[in-house]
Amino acid sequence: MKLDHIDRKVLDILQSNAKITNAQLSKEIGLSPAPTLERVKKLETSGIIQSYHAQLDRQKVGLGVTTFVMVNLVGHKKMVTDSFVARVEAIPEIIECHHITGSGDFLLKVISHDIASYQKLMLETINEIEEVASTQTMVILSTFKESKVMPIP
Template identity: 80%
Template sequence: MSSLLKLDHIDRKVLEKLQSNAKITNAQLSKDIGLSPAPTLERVKKLEQSGIIKSYHAHLDPQKVGLGVTTFVQVTLVGHRKSTTEQFVEKVELIPEVIECHHVTGSGDFLLKVISKDISSYQSLILEKINEIEEVASTHTMVILSTFKDSKVLPIP
């Protein structure tokens, strides 16, 4: 595991601003945090190179691009060998509708976040792809009816 990078109050401001608006110009960012543009850019580059800033993304509205059903799928594997877990993860990474994959504790082994066009598409996905992964013993689906909070902003300590 990598060691924590020491963040000062300016680094925290930079991260807060970039999390809320990754398209902010360097000029506006420097104005907002109270530094000139060159040191601001250096701060951003340092945060990128350290791996704290992993990437930049556009946050899309699933409904507007035709993805109307989001589910959480609890997956229980046939066993708990390292190779079983690795093989399952490799196969799940090939399914674009699986947008998150978490190894968890509790009654299941993995929690997947899956997005589909509609219930029929989800049914095909679960039957033809996820349940066909030989490492899968069982699945349990929870359909998301509505979402009240979907923040990607991390509370920086």
């Protein structure tokens, strides 16, 4: 699907405020409500807009520790990778899983209540995945920028 300047504007606005009403969105992009709604539906149907989410304050819901975990697997065969990914998908504390290049095979973003619960998760769950050869953890001390808004080219 080819995006025009109005589609890009819609995407920018919805990324910043997905709760905006269709009436307000139509005012901001300069179209009437019906064509605005058609554009949004077209962006959803095409898969460009995949979903809408509430962004939560991790601290306020009791998730005070965020870590990145670099994982090396025991091998690089498709079966090993697929099995590892399937196991990771079943662990709710792993909120992101990226297949990477460099010194590791995967980079996981993990959230936990505290260090003790993170340690338990690592010892009893992640390190027990048989495809995992080794892990290296980086604890996030503070975050200065964390955006879900993508720059639309």
